[in-house]
Amino acid sequence: MKTIIFKTASTYLLPLLILFSVFILLRGHYLPGGGFVGGLIASIAFIIHSFANGLEKTKTIIKFHPGFLMPIGLAIALLSGAAPLLIGQSLMTGLWFDEPIAVIGMVGSALFFDTGVYLVVIGVTLTIIFTITETI
Amino acid sequence: MNNPYIVLPVLFQLFTAVLLLFFWFRVNTQRLITIICSLTSVGIAIWLFSEVYNNGILTMQAGEWKAPFGITFVADIFSSTMVLLTSISGMAVAIFATGSIRNARLKFGFFPILNFLLMGLHGAFLTGDIFNLYVWFEIIIIASFVLITIGGEKAQIEGAMKYVTMNLLASAIFLTAIAILYGMAGSLNMADLSGQVAQIENRGLVNVVAILFLVGFGIKSAIFPLYFWLPASYHTPPPAISAIFGGLLTKVGVYALLRIFTLIFIPDEFLSNLLIVMAALTILSGGLGAILQVNMRKIFSYLIVCHIGFMIAGLGIYTELAILGAIFYLIHDIVVKTNLFLISGLIFKLKGTLNIEKLGGIYKKYPKYALLIAISLFSLVGIPPLSGFWAKIFLIQGGYQEGQYTLIGFILLGSFLTLWVIAKLWSEVFWKESVDLPKKINVKYFSELVPFKQWVMIIPIVFLTIITLYIGLAAEHIIILSKQISYELMNPSVYIEAVLGTQIETP
Numbered sequence: 001m002k003t004i005i006f007k008t009a010s011t012y013l014l015p016l017l018i019l020f021s022v023f024i025l026l027r028g029h030y031l032p033g034g035g036f037v038g039g040l041i042a043s044i045a046f047i048i049h050s051f052a053n054g055l056e057k058t059k060t061i062i063k064f065h066p067g068f069l070m071p072i073g074l075a076i077a078l079l080s081g082a083a084p085l086l087i088g089q090s091l092m093t094g095l096w097f098d099e100p101i102a103v104i105g106m107v108g109s110a111l112f113f114d115t116g117v118y119l120v121v122i123g124v125t126l127t128i129i130f131t132i133t134e135t136i
Numbered sequence: 137m138n139n140p141y142i143v144l145p146v147l148f149q150l151f152t153a154v155l156l157l158f159f160w161f162r163v164n165t166q167r168l169i170t171i172i173c174s175l176t177s178v179g180i181a182i183w184l185f186s187e188v189y190n191n192g193i194l195t196m197q198a199g200e201w202k203a204p205f206g207i208t209f210v211a212d213i214f215s216s217t218m219v220l221l222t223s224i225s226g227m228a229v230a231i232f233a234t235g236s237i238r239n240a241r242l243k244f245g246f247f248p249i250l251n252f253l254l255m256g257l258h259g260a261f262l263t264g265d266i267f268n269l270y271v272w273f274e275i276i277i278i279a280s281f282v283l284i285t286i287g288g289e290k291a292q293i294e295g296a297m298k299y300v301t302m303n304l305l306a307s308a309i310f311l312t313a314i315a316i317l318y319g320m321a322g323s324l325n326m327a328d329l330s331g332q333v334a335q336i337e338n339r340g341l342v343n344v345v346a347i348l349f350l351v352g353f354g355i356k357s358a359i360f361p362l363y364f365w366l367p368a369s370y371h372t373p374p375p376a377i378s379a380i381f382g383g384l385l386t387k388v389g390v391y392a393l394l395r396i397f398t399l400i401f402i403p404d405e406f407l408s409n410l411l412i413v414m415a416a417l418t419i420l421s422g423g424l425g426a427i428l429q430v431n432m433r434k435i436f437s438y439l440i441v442c443h444i445g446f447m448i449a450g451l452g453i454y455t456e457l458a459i460l461g462a463i464f465y466l467i468h469d470i471v472v473k474t475n476l477f478l479i480s481g482l483i484f485k486l487k488g489t490l491n492i493e494k495l496g497g498i499y500k501k502y503p504k505y506a507l508l509i510a511i512s513l514f515s516l517v518g519i520p521p522l523s524g525f526w527a528k529i530f531l532i533q534g535g536y537q538e539g540q541y542t543l544i545g546f547i548l549l550g551s552f553l554t555l556w557v558i559a560k561l562w563s564e565v566f567w568k569e570s571v572d573l574p575k576k577i578n579v580k581y582f583s584e585l586v587p588f589k590q591w592v593m594i595i596p597i598v599f600l601t602i603i604t605l606y607i608g609l610a611a612e613h614i615i616i617l618s619k620q621i622s623y624e625l626m627n628p629s630v631y632i633e634a635v636l637g638t639q640i641e642t643p
Contacts, residue, residue, distance in 0.1 A: 037360070070157060071157035074154045075154050076158065078151060081147075084140070085143075090199060092198050093200045
């Protein structure tokens with residue numbers, strides 16, 4: 001699908017969709033959204049880009065193998081889930097900073113857990129899609 | 137008592153898996169990490185066991201959401217014993233795998249997936265929430281799907297098809313049962329359910345749900361009419377993988393059955409009789425199946441089915457003594473079955489085949505290995521004073537007290553069939569004159585391996601054999617332990633009180 005309209009649109013859609021995915025990730029604690037949906041939106045951004053410009057171009061943007069995001073995401077999720085154990089509380093207890101941070105709002109361990117999920121989802125989705133695209 | 141750290145065995149397996157994922161392509165680093173981490177996980181499991189043994193039942197409410205609303209993790213003696221056994225078998229298998237699994241398979245992520253599987257097993261033993269139990273079962277079967285197909289040989293895929301289909305069906309039935317149970321009782325916490333289910337008026341529906349659970353777990357633990365997938369799939373993957381499957385995966389089903397049918401659904405007469413009939417037929421069909429086979433791993437697969445029957449028999453008789461026998465058998469069986477599959481891997485590396493008609497002369501050529509293997513085989517048969525003997529004593533005694541003479545007959549028949557099979561196997565594989573087998577090109581023989589790989593294949597077998605000897609020769613320790621477990625299972629008020637934190641009046 002190498003049409004000029006799609007190609008031009010994809011260059012603008014990539015940053016927009018990634019921004020949107022981060023927005024979805026951040027609002028996820030009390031409103032619909034969260035790490036899983038955010039991760040899917042972010043991977044859609046890259047998939048659209050690869051449809052328009054070819055897989056090789058997209059790979060030059062990402063620079064490393066997307067599968068590498070899986071252990072990183074899992075590690076973040078594991079650490080944020082296990083963090084309460086360090087102060088003698090149960091697994092996955094929500095720990096919150098006292099003051100809200102500008103733009104993001106209240107920050108707690110749940111946000112880090114969601115970020116981990118976000119990265120894992122991007123990693124898994126892109127690995128699957130890239131592998132399938134390469135083998136066709 | 138509340139202790140947030142009881143979840144550590146689960147977290148540590150996840151940590152190991154994530155760490156291994158970082159070294160996806162570096163197979164030798166993965167080997168090193170696996171050995172270190174599996175030793176550490178045994179240490180953690182020993183800590184958990186001693187903590188529970190000294191302090192009684194420990195609980196953890198995830199996210200500080202109080203039971204029965206949040207997800208509860210409960211470590212009583214039964215679950216911490218199972219965690220300990222799982223990590224011991226897991227360690228043996230992981231170390232054995234560093235030597236026996238090919239690099240090509242390791243590059244598809246064998247070790248991380250193995251650790252995810254162990255994480256699922258630990259989670260299933262520690263959870264006190266029935267839906268969470270389902271989630272751990274899902275983690276276990278997804279990891280096992282990957283393990284059974286890894287490498288993608290034709291026979292493996294064929295076995296995996298049967299395995300995947302039956303296990304997905306089992307999960308679906310299990311999930312349906314949970315849904316109906318939740319609809320009736322409005323709770324998922326097992327301790328809470330114990331009280332709620334007893335008050336439900338509609339006993340017919342309760343029995344239906346109990347049967348659904350029995351079918352779901354029955355498929356997973358390979359009970360009589362539902363066992364056909366097991367001998368069709370367990371001999372296909374590499375020996376290290378079938379060792380963890382044979383040693384642990386069916387036993388999770390047995391654990392769940394023991395837990396559910398002592399805590400939530402107390403068997404009435406119909407259910408007890410059903411369990412006893414299923415146990416008897418499981419013993420019979422497993423034993424008869426084993427006689428017919430010539431592939432060593434298929435023989436062991438049928439023996440798994442046969443011996444699952446002993447544990448279900450203990451549950452069916454439903455007295456403290458019989459449950460004691462079932463628990464003892466469970467403890468013995470996990471160690472021995474894991475070891476037998478590892479041994480089959482060793483024999484395959486020595487001779488290049490597992491067909492007992494072609495094998496022979498191992499006793500003459502490798503007398504030390506033969507002695508090592510003999511201990512496990514004899515203990516499986518239950519020759520006194522080895523470990524299988526004690527368990528059967530209690531089962532038979534328990535059956536005698538309740539007047540279940542037919543069942544005792546079947547247990548004896550099962551032991552006899554096992555003896556027959558093992559005797560045949562021994563004479564064919566170890567005593568028969570060896571024939572020169574044609575060398576296979578795609579098999580790396582034991583003598584061709586580097587000394588490190590030879591050692592990591594022998595040490596786990598020696599280690600598990602020592603544990604088998606311990607269970608047999610120091611049986612009084614295991615009897616005390618099993619007695620305490622069966623006491624706790626038959627008197628669930630202690631468990632309920634520990635989870636819900638309230639005094640329950642016993643009716």
